[in-house]
Amino acid sequence: MSAQQFNLYLRLILKILALFAMAYWAWQVDVEYIPAVLRVFTVLIIALIVWGAFTVSYDPFKSARPVFPIGGVARIFIELFYFGFAIFCLYDSGLFRWSWVYSNLVLLHFAFSHQRMATLLKGTKK
Secondary structure (H helix, E strand, O other): OOHHHHHHHHHHHHHHHHHHHHHHHHHHOOOOOOOHHHHHHHHHHHHHHHHHHEEOOOOOOOOOOOOEEOOHHHHHHHHHHHHHHHHHHHHHOOOHHHHHHHHHHHHHHHHHOHHHHHHHHHOOOO
8 A cells, every 4th residue: 555545545534533523522512502413413514514615626635626616725724624623622522532643643644645735835736
């Protein structure tokens, strides 16, 4: 398995784990006037819309046309916020060790994505 394939699998696992972390956090948050199921679905729908709709047309990881095209720097910020929010969700839910493990996996992913990050920062297709 090449480093790029490993990074693709890692990215998929990180995205799925982020959704689980956000759902768990939304379920744990104590808001009396909003039912837990509604909180979970709201957080997941917002996360999926932001991740899937706001993409870059020249992103090497994307094959579909973006719904709302954005610049590469904005996409990097969205990904940092997405993964950072998942880390916050794990930490705030009391899963301190898992938040540490997850944050290190995110750092590993971004380290393997240096070529993609350079492409996004440059703003053109490779």
